[in-house]
Amino acid sequence: MEKILHKERIDDWISALTGWEVLSPALEDGIWAYRPVSGAVRLDHPNTTQPPKGLAFPQREVFFSFEQIKGEAPRLTQILPDTVQRAVFGVRPCDGRGAVRMDRVFGDHVEDTYYQARRKNVAYVGLACNQPPSANCFCLSVGGSPVSTDGLDVLLTDLGDRYFVAAVTETGKALMTAANSLFDEPADADRQQLKSVHTEALAQPQRAVHNPDAVPAKLKASFKSPLWEELARACIGCGICTFLCPTCHCFDINDEVTGSAPLKGNRVRTWDNCQFPDFTMHTSGHNPRPTVGARLRQRVCHKFQYFPENFGMPQCTGCGRCISECPVGIDIVSVVNKVVEHAG
C-alpha cells in the first residue's frame, strides 16, 4: 500500500489512531527523545539520543514479585507487561534494523516472553533519511540504507510538502487504513520524485567501514592484536556506547528486596553493559576481561564478528550514536578500519 499524505494532515492521522498510544521525537531538556505525542508533530529531528529499543526491552522490568511468610512456601506473582499498543513515528531506518536484530536475539533460540509481549504491541513508522541525520552515520557500510524498510511497519519519505507513505507490514497497512480518507493516491510525478529523493539519499556522503565483507574474518584473526589496548587507551569504561546502542541487549537479573517482615521483593531485569569493568567479574575476583582493550574488543567483535557468525548479519546498524556520544572519541568506524588494516 502506497499513498501520499500532505504534511498538515499528519496530526489528523495520528488522532485517527484510536487504540494506539503514539510517540514521536521531542526535544526535551536539550535532548531528542521519543515522547507521547502532545500537540503538532513535525518530523524534523536528527536521530534521537536513545533508540526506541526500550519500548520492547526497557532498561528495567519486573519479572515477578515474591513474598515469603516465615514457615510458609514462597509466593511468586508473575508480572506481565502492559498491553498498550504503541506506534512510534519518525524512526530512522537504522533503528528499524536495530529492532530486527533484537527480535532475533530474543526470538530465535529462546522466546523471551517479556520481550515478545512488548514487541508485538509496538509499531514503527519510519522516516527515510534524505540527509544523514548525524555526521557519524555509516548505515551503508553495514548493509543498511537511509531508505531501508527492514523492521519498520511504515516508511515515510519527505517530499517537501507531503510524505510518500509506504506500508511495509500488515500492521502498517492497518495504521494507514485507520485514516484512509486522509491519504491520496500517488501520481506518477510523486513516484518519480520518490525515486529521485531516494537516489539522492543513497548518494549522500557517509562515514565508511572499508571492505566490510572482509571484516569478520580479519577481526577473528586479530583477537590477540596488541592494537586493542592501544585503541582503547582513552576509554573511560562508561556505559554510553552500549546504553545508547539500538542493538545492545545484555542484561542482569537481580532480586530487589522491598521488605523484610515478611520478606518480599521483586525479581528485576536491568540492562547491563560489557564496558563496565565489573560486567565479567567472577565471584572469585577473577576478571576474564580485565582491561579496556579486552572490553573494546568484545564490543567491536560482537557487532562485527560474533553476531555475523551467529545470525548472518552485522549487529551494528550504523546509527553512529556511540561515536557521537563517546566522551573521549572512541570511534567504532575507525577502530574497525584500523584493526582490519593492521591485520593486513
Add this chain to the structure above:
Amino acid sequence: MSEPETYEPKIVAFLCKWCSSAGSDLAGVSRIQYPANATPITVPCSGSISPLYILSAFNKGADGVLLSGCHIGDCHYIEGNYLARRKIYLIKELLEFVGVEPDRFRMSWVSAAEGAKYAQVVKDFVADLKPLGPQDKLKADRT
C-alpha cells in the same frame, strides 16, 4: 497529603554510643513520656555517620532522620563531632537544595545525662514532621 489523625511519622535516629544513646536510655528508665516514632540505631560516634546512611534511611522509607551526638568538646574520640558538624552541614544543605523539606532532617547534641532533652528533641521532631505527611521524594520507587 497528610493525615493528621492517624499519620505517625517514622523516624530513624542515629545515636552515638557514648552520649545520645545513653541519653535515650535515660529517658526510658526515667519513664519520661515521649512519642515512640523513633527507631534508634546506635553508632560509635556522630562523626562515623556517612551521608549515605542518611540517604539510605530516606530511601528505605524514613519520614525523618535524626542524628544525635555528644556536645561539642565532649566527644569520646575528641573531635568526631566537630567533623560531623561540618559534614552534616553539607548534606543538610544538599537535601534542601534538591527540594527536600528542611524539617525532614535534624541533628542534636544530647549528653548521657540529658534524657529529658532527648525526649524533647523527639517530641519536637514528630510535631514538625506530622504536617509534612509521608516522605516520598527519596523513598524507593521500585515497584
Add this chain to the structure above:
Amino acid sequence: MINVRDIRDAARDLLAKGEVRAVIGYRRGSRGMAAEPVVITAPEQADELVWDPTCFHNLALYLVEDRKFLAHSRKAPGAPIAIIAKGCDARAIVVLMQEHYFKREEVYIIGVSCEGVGVLDERKLAGHVPGTPTDAAFEGDDFVFTTPEGEKRLPAREVMADRCLECRAPFPKEHNVVFGEDKTGRELAAPFAALARFEEQGATERWDFWRRQFERCIRCFACRSVCPMCYCDECVVDSITFPVAPETTADEKANRIRWIERSAVRSENITYHMTRAMHLAGRCIDCGECERVCPVNIPLRLLNNKMEREARERFGYEPGASIGAASLVASFNDSDPGSFIR
C-alpha cells in the same frame, strides 16, 4: 596566545631526554573536529599533539589510570609522567596529590593557560555555525571554526563551556612549565552565576526540577568514569561492594548491603548522585567534565557547585589550592556553623 609548536617542542624534548616516560596530551580525533586524549611515549609522536578549543577533557583522569596500572603490574614507575593541564586540570592534580594519590615529583605538569577564553561547549554550537565544522582554533578572544561553507569566527564567550565563563582560575598555578599568559581575574561571568540563578527558585520548583533530571538518568556512569576524583576501586553503586574471597559464605554474599539498586529509577539515581556530590565536596575542582559527558544532559555541575560554594563561604575552603592543605571533611574550625544543631 599559545603556539602549539611550543607544547610539541616541550613534549619532544622531555621524551628525548628521558625526563618523562610518557606525555598525556591531546591529538586530532576521528569524530568531527573534536580532539581526543592520547598518551605518547616517543619524541617523534610529539607532532601529533594539538591545542584547540576542543581540548575539553580533564586529562588528570589518565594519571589515575596510570597509577592503577602501575600498582596492578607492580612496576616501578621510573621517570615521571608528563601531562598537559589547563587551570582546572591542574587543580585536579593538586587534589590527587593532596590525597597522596601520587607524589609531586612523579608528575611533570605542562601547564596551558586558557588566557581570555576556555574550551568549547559543543552543545552550544548548534545554530551558530553552518554544517559540521571540521576544525576549531583559538584566536584571541574568538574561536575560529572551519566549516563546509568556509571559516566562521565567533566570540568565544558565546559558545564556551559555562564552567569556563565562571572560572576563577584559568591558569594552572601548579606547573613545571607553563604556556600562555596568566589572566586570572578576567571575570567573564560571576562565579557560581548559574547556581545563583537556580537558587532563586523555591523548594517546590527545585524539587520538580531535580525529580525530572533524576528520572532521566540512565546510569551509564559516564559522569563517574570521567571524573579524576572518582578513583575508588569499589564504588557504593557497583554490585561488587565488598571483596569476595574463597572463604566468603553464600550468606555473607546474600546479606551484603546493597546501598543502591541497579535499577535506573528516580530513588536510586538520586541516592547515587547525592552520594557522589557528597564524596566530591571539597574535591571537585569544577572541570565540568561530568556535565559535558552526560548523554541526557543532566546539569550535574549544579550539585557540585552547590557544595563548592558552601565550602567556600562557610568553611573558607578552596579545592585544589594547596597540596599540603587538610581536606575539607577531614578538618574543622571552632567557628564552623552549628546553629542548625539542636
